[in-house]
Amino acid sequence: MDLELSPDVDELWRKVRVPALDAIARIYNYKYELAEGMVVADPRVEKHGYKTLFDAPPSGSRSSLYSYEDLSGLDDLYSYIKLNPIIAWKFLLPDIRESDPLDVSKVLLHEVAMIPVLLAARYVAAHPIESAIDVSHLRDLFDDQIEYLLSDDLRMDIYVPILGAAVETEGDFEDYSVVRLCDSQRALLGRVPHVSPRDQRMMASATHALKMSNAAASAGGCGSYFELVPYLSTIDSVDRFFEAASLANPSPVGYAQMLLEPIGWFGNIDSNGNTSSVYLLRDYATRLDNYCRHAYPVSADEISRINVYYGELGRGHPSLRVAARRYVAAWNRGDDEDRIVDLCIGLEALLGGGSGGGEIIHRISLRAAVMLSRIGWGPSKETLSSIKDIYNYRSRVVHGVPGPHKKQLLYLDNTPIHATRLAMATLSRILDIALTTNGFHPDKVDDMFLYPVLDAAHVMDENSSSPAT
Numbered sequence: 001m002d003l004e005l006s007p008d009v010d011e012l013w014r015k016v017r018v019p020a021l022d023a024i025a026r027i028y029n030y031k032y033e034l035a036e037g038m039v040v041a042d043p044r045v046e047k048h049g050y051k052t053l054f055d056a057p058p059s060g061s062r063s064s065l066y067s068y069e070d071l072s073g074l075d076d077l078y079s080y081i082k083l084n085p086i087i088a089w090k091f092l093l094p095d096i097r098e099s100d101p102l103d104v105s106k107v108l109l110h111e112v113a114m115i116p117v118l119l120a121a122r123y124v125a126a127h128p129i130e131s132a133i134d135v136s137h138l139r140d141l142f143d144d145q146i147e148y149l150l151s152d153d154l155r156m157d158i159y160v161p162i163l164g165a166a167v168e169t170e171g172d173f174e175d176y177s178v179v180r181l182c183d184s185q186r187a188l189l190g191r192v193p194h195v196s197p198r199d200q201r202m203m204a205s206a207t208h209a210l211k212m213s214n215a216a217a218s219a220g221g222c223g224s225y226f227e228l229v230p231y232l233s234t235i236d237s238v239d240r241f242f243e244a245a246s247l248a249n250p251s252p253v254g255y256a257q258m259l260l261e262p263i264g265w266f267g268n269i270d271s272n273g274n275t276s277s278v279y280l281l282r283d284y285a286t287r288l289d290n291y292c293r294h295a296y297p298v299s300a301d302e303i304s305r306i307n308v309y310y311g312e313l314g315r316g317h318p319s320l321r322v323a324a325r326r327y328v329a330a331w332n333r334g335d336d337e338d339r340i341v342d343l344c345i346g347l348e349a350l351l352g353g354g355s356g357g358g359e360i361i362h363r364i365s366l367r368a369a370v371m372l373s374r375i376g377w378g379p380s381k382e383t384l385s386s387i388k389d390i391y392n393y394r395s396r397v398v399h400g401v402p403g404p405h406k407k408q409l410l411y412l413d414n415t416p417i418h419a420t421r422l423a424m425a426t427l428s429r430i431l432d433i434a435l436t437t438n439g440f441h442p443d444k445v446d447d448m449f450l451y452p453v454l455d456a457a458h459v460m461d462e463n464s465s466s467p468a469t
Contacts, residue, residue, distance in 0.1 A: 007084040007150060013142055015080045016116050018073030020142075021133060023120035026066050027053065028130040039065070048224065049271040050121035051114065055224035068113035078112050087149050090220045090267075097220070114223030119145065121223075122269060147265035154217040158230060159259040160238055161189060161206030163291035164252055165245065169300040170208070173307045176241060177211040185209075185259055185276075192257070192278050202288045203257060210241050210255075217260070219267050226268035228260050228277040237314075243324040244309035247431055248302050252331035254291040256284040290332045312435040319442045320434060322349040327427050336420050337397045343423040344394045347387075350430055353442030361391045367445050368426060370453055371433050378413070386410055386422060393419045 027050045033039045042065065044052040054068045068074070081087050082104040089097055091111045096103055122141050127134070148154065161181065171178045181189075190204025212234060219228045230238075238255070245253040258279040266275035281287060298306075313321050326346035333339040351364040369384040377383055393407040408419050434440040437448065 007087060009146060009150070012080070012084075012087075012146075012149070013139060015073070015077040016119065016142060017135075017138070018116075019071040019077060019113070020116035020119045020123075020138065022072040023054065023117050024123055024133060024138075027120055027124045030065060031124075031128075031130070045271070047271060049269065050124055051117050051223045054113065054117045055110075068110055068117060071113060071116065074109075074113055074116070077116065078107070078109055081112055082107050086152055090149070091222070092220070094220065108221075108225070111221040111223075111225040114221070114225055115145065115149070118223040118269065125271070125273075144266070148219070148222075148262075148267050151265060154219055154265060155214050155263045156217040156228070157261045157263060158212040158215050158234065158238075159185060159261070160210040160212070160241075160255045161203070161257065161259075162208050162210060162245070163202075163206055163254055163256060163288070164293075164295060165208075165249055165298045166295040167208035167298045167303070169303060171300065171303045171307070173310075175212075175237065175310070177213065178303055179209055179211045180207060181209050188274065188276055188278060189257060189259055192280055195280075195284075199285060199288055202292050203284075205292070209259070210238065212237065214263065217262065219262075222267050224268070226277070228262070228267065229279055230258065230260065239325075240313050240321070241306070241310050243321070243328050244306045244313060245298075246328050246331060247309055247324065247428060247435075248306045249298065250296055251294045252290060252328065253298075254287055254328075254332075256281055256287040256291070286332075309435050316435070317441050319349040319353070320431070320440070322346070323427065323431055323434075327424075327431065330420075330424065330427075336418075337403075340390070340394045340397055340420050340423060343420065343427050344391060346427045347423070347430065350427075350434055350442055351445055353445065361388060365391070367450060368430060370450050371430060371445075372426070373453075374433070374449075375429060377429070382412065386412060387426065390419050390423045390426070 030039065030050075030053055034041055042052060053065045054071075055064055081091065085102050085104065088104045088107050089102060091107045092103070093106070093108070096106050119138070119142055123133075123138050126137070126141070159179070159181065162178075167178060169178075170180060186204045186206070189206070190200045192200060192203060195203070215234050216231050217228060218231055219226070221227050238258070242254050260277045260279055262275055268277070269275050309324075313324055323346040326342040326349070330339045330342040330346070333342065347364055347368065348360075351367045352360055365384045365387040368387050369380040372383050373380045389407045389410050393405050396403075396405050396407070410417050410419055410422060412422070440448070
């Protein structure tokens with residue numbers, strides 16, 4: 001099979017036109033039979049448009065009124081698309097898209113059929129009364145689909161609703177913006193199918209969102225089979241923002257879905273003319289439970305602090321990101337014993353490096369005590385001892401010792417505090433210091449924090465022992 005490197009737009013139109021005209025005739029026939037009481041209304045048409053009349057063969061539990069396989073000229077369109085890799089790529093299963101060379105024999109017929117079906121559905125929506133087909137207008141409508149079919153660099157704006165925070169302001173930064181969601185966006189976020197009404201209300205409750213502008217889009221299929229997802233690099237940036245936000249907030253901040261808005265193209269459209277897609281995370285229910293318990297106010301100053309954290313988590317030492325991930329994971333754990341393990345891993349990522357002598361728990365505790373003394377955490381000796389107690393609790397957990405554990409409840413200034421709560425506060429403050437210290441490196445903690453304190457103490461000792469002049 002000889003593949004064409006650059007599809008001819010006019011030829012593509014000629015291939016799409018024949019099945020599109022057939023689909024238009026069938027849609028008008030459905031409207032006629034519905035008006036005459038000859039068929040029962042398909043409830044999916046009202047929500048998704050006329051394309052649902054064709055989205056499955058007319059048999060089985062998901063039967064549709066018409067079979068896409070019967071559309072006139074569909075075989076010619078299918079053969080033409082298989083000759084053009086730039087189009088064919090979008091109509092393969094995701095794992096097959098990565099094959100080299102591209103296996104165009106596995107192009108999905110039912111997804112190709114949605115090209116003319118979607119065009120026909122849009123035409124009938126614009127011309128609800130049957131009359132002679134306005135081929136010129138049909139061609140104009142097809143122009144709107146060409147960008148999706150022929151582009152190899154699709155772009156979209158991504159809106160990620162912020163859960164767990166009552167955002168008080170908007171903000172524009174280099175990599176992203178924090179914006180207010182409009183009513184139509186919130187309505188789309190709350191209309192996700194196969195989700196309970198309670199969860200839908202929670203999904204539509206966010207007032208503000210993280211916006212990633214002009215992000216690369218991974219898209220495939222068309223119409224009822226269209227799928228739009230962000231690339232992993234974009235998801236990583238989104239996760240980095242929410243890690244930063246959780247550090248700047250007294251409770252966890254997160255997300256459960258994204259609203260994806262194509263820029264200058266589309267692969268699907270609903271009965272209301274909406275071309276956006278909602279990307280729902282598989283563990284959305286757990287995320288909603290974790291992030292919708294509280295919504296603390298987030299001021300303009302805190303939005304700016306989130307941006308500082310976001311930048312350093314991206315360009316700083318990788319251990320910063322490890323610690324931030326573990327901090328967020330600890331917030332979301334349902335079991336305290338899992339939580340303490342996450343928090344200690346986070347502390348070790350930041351404070352366990354270098355070649356200093358001595359037992360590692362003592363080194364970590366000493367380094368934490370020195371760093372926390374800079375922000376007024378009280379006597380360093382007491383801080384060092386309490387962090388050792390945290391590790392004593394963690395050690396019993398990871399070695400399978402059944403509870404209750406003696407060091408699970410600690411005392412600071414004769415005030416009881418749970419070891420995990422102290423560990424959360426410790427990791428949070430250590431991360432804040434690390435993220436706001438230029439050039440932080442886990443292998444240089446002693447050079448950056450411990451030795452300067454010892455040197456300062458030595459100078460003070462010398463000055464106090466010098467004879468008065």
